[in-house]
Amino acid sequence: MATKVKVLGVWCSPFVFRVVWALKLKGVEFEYIEEDIFNKSTRLLELNPVHKKVPVLVHDDKVIVESLVILEYIDETWPQDPLLPQDPYERAMARFWAKFADEKLMQTAWKSTWTKGEEKEDALKATKEVLEKIEGELKGKSYFGGENKYAYLEVAIGWINYLIPIWEEIASIQFLDPKRFPAITAWKSKFLDNPLIKETLPPREKLLFYLHERIKQREIDATIRELAETKLEN
Amino acid sequence: MAEESVKLLGYWASPFALRVKWALKLKGVHYEYVEENLPNKSPLLLRYNPVYKKIPVLVHNGKPLAESLLIIEYIDEAWKQNPLLPDDPYERANARLWAKFFDEKCVPEVMGAFASKGEEQEKAAKARENLKMLERALEGKPFFGGDKIGFLDIAVGWIGIWGRIVEEIAGVSLIDAETMPLLTAWLNNFLEVPVIKACIPSWHELLEHNKGFHKILTGSST
Numbered sequence: 001m002a003t004k005v006k007v008l009g010v011w012c013s014p015f016v017f018r019v020v021w022a023l024k025l026k027g028v029e030f031e032y033i034e035e036d037i038f039n040k041s042t043r044l045l046e047l048n049p050v051h052k053k054v055p056v057l058v059h060d061d062k063v064i065v066e067s068l069v070i071l072e073y074i075d076e077t078w079p080q081d082p083l084l085p086q087d088p089y090e091r092a093m094a095r096f097w098a099k100f101a102d103e104k105l106m107q108t109a110w111k112s113t114w115t116k117g118e119e120k121e122d123a124l125k126a127t128k129e130v131l132e133k134i135e136g137e138l139k140g141k142s143y144f145g146g147e148n149k150y151a152y153l154e155v156a157i158g159w160i161n162y163l164i165p166i167w168e169e170i171a172s173i174q175f176l177d178p179k180r181f182p183a184i185t186a187w188k189s190k191f192l193d194n195p196l197i198k199e200t201l202p203p204r205e206k207l208l209f210y211l212h213e214r215i216k217q218r219e220i221d222a223t224i225r226e227l228a229e230t231k232l233e234n
Numbered sequence: 235m236a237e238e239s240v241k242l243l244g245y246w247a248s249p250f251a252l253r254v255k256w257a258l259k260l261k262g263v264h265y266e267y268v269e270e271n272l273p274n275k276s277p278l279l280l281r282y283n284p285v286y287k288k289i290p291v292l293v294h295n296g297k298p299l300a301e302s303l304l305i306i307e308y309i310d311e312a313w314k315q316n317p318l319l320p321d322d323p324y325e326r327a328n329a330r331l332w333a334k335f336f337d338e339k340c341v342p343e344v345m346g347a348f349a350s351k352g353e354e355q356e357k358a359a360k361a362r363e364n365l366k367m368l369e370r371a372l373e374g375k376p377f378f379g380g381d382k383i384g385f386l387d388i389a390v391g392w393i394g395i396w397g398r399i400v401e402e403i404a405g406v407s408l409i410d411a412e413t414m415p416l417l418t419a420w421l422n423n424f425l426e427v428p429v430i431k432a433c434i435p436s437w438h439e440l441l442e443h444n445k446g447f448h449k450i451l452t453g454s455s456t
Contacts, residue, residue, distance in 0.1 A: 064327045
């Protein structure tokens with residue numbers, strides 16, 4: 001029987017992982033297709049002509065893009081093991097924290113790894129402030145969904161648990177001091193121990209290498225730009 | 235039945251607050267409107283929205299919520315009458331996607347045209363290109379929501395007012411009747427619906443208010 005659900009993704013994207021985790025938690029069978037983001041396939045460009053990005057979910061003849069929109073689609077189409085809570089206010093707050101983490105945490109934390117000096121210090125400070133808010137949200141709970149229950153925020157911001165430690169290693173900095181963030185630390189440990197999560201995570205060394213290369217490339221590009229500007233001034 | 239309390243913290247010149255007003259009105263929800271005296275943010279606002287410190291904020295029975303599109307989804311779920319989002323998951327996804335596209339790809343370009351000094355025509359061209367794409371979501375229907383106003387209508391509708399203001403102040407074209415016939419027809423239709431029209435702030439006041447902003451942003455005299 002032909003697979004009805006397909007996910008187009010890349011091996012290192014936290015946005016793709018959201019979709020994969022949601023489908024796995026619900027026991028939905030799907031075909032995963034790896035895309036090369038530096039060499040986008042015709043298939044990807046045809047399916048997502050507006051944004052040209054992964055993840056893309058294809059369900060029969062329906063195409064859905066943008067990871068958080070995909071999560072809601074998945075939750076509404078396969079109602080077993082619901083990700084979002086029933087109560088409208090709790091649903092709204094779950095969506096709010098996912099949006100907040102995307103807008104305020106991801107870029108700032110990544111920025112802390114490749115910037116230097118004052119810019120780095122500012123990014124680091126901003127990152128910790130955001131983490132504090134998330135810590136506050138998690139306090140007193142094992143998971144965002146409650147006791148032993150994976151929910152929307154596990155799926156939507158679970159990327160924190162594998163990406164932040166990697167960024168910490170690359171940049172030799174610490175975001176998640178266990179003393180300052182006990183709730184997130186405990187959550188992270190349980191999350192990374194989950195077999196379903198473990199089997200989907202990218203190999204650590206591969207990710208470290210890839211991100212190292214990206215940072216190096218950034219530095220090379222910045223140096224080239226600097227040299228070009230110096231030449232123009234002369 | 236227990237007394238229900240609904241409060242909206244807003245600002246008269248904010249299109250994002252207007253979105254939420256429209257949603258509440260369409261649902262027939264009684265609410266208390268609290269005008270924030272921006273840029274002086276009240277302690278109430280800072281208490282209710284410590285994360286972003288912005289309006290609009292909806293407070294329902296003491297529980298605060300921020301971010302206009304999230305608030306509208308909440309309103310749709312808390313009050314079931316006159317649904318704003320469609321029933322079908324795929325149609326819901328498309329409504330959310332187009333609203334996201336509008337906020338992320340159209341609005342910044344429009345703001346760019348407004349705030350630019352020297353690049354306004356370029357930015358307006360990009361804004362027009364992206365706004366034109368919204369016509370795909372209309373597909374010959376009177377409203378984005380079909381026969382009646384829905385989530386996407388409320389999310390995008392303010393462009394008919396603020397867009398015209400940017401056109402006048404910055405000297406650009408954003409919503410062109412010739413190249414965007416569907417969008418133009420929809421806007422003319424939407425903004426005339428009585429419950430929608432009743433919430434729109436005074437054109438003249440909005441224009442003057444934004445002229446002031448334009449001066450500051452571009453460092454020019456209008």
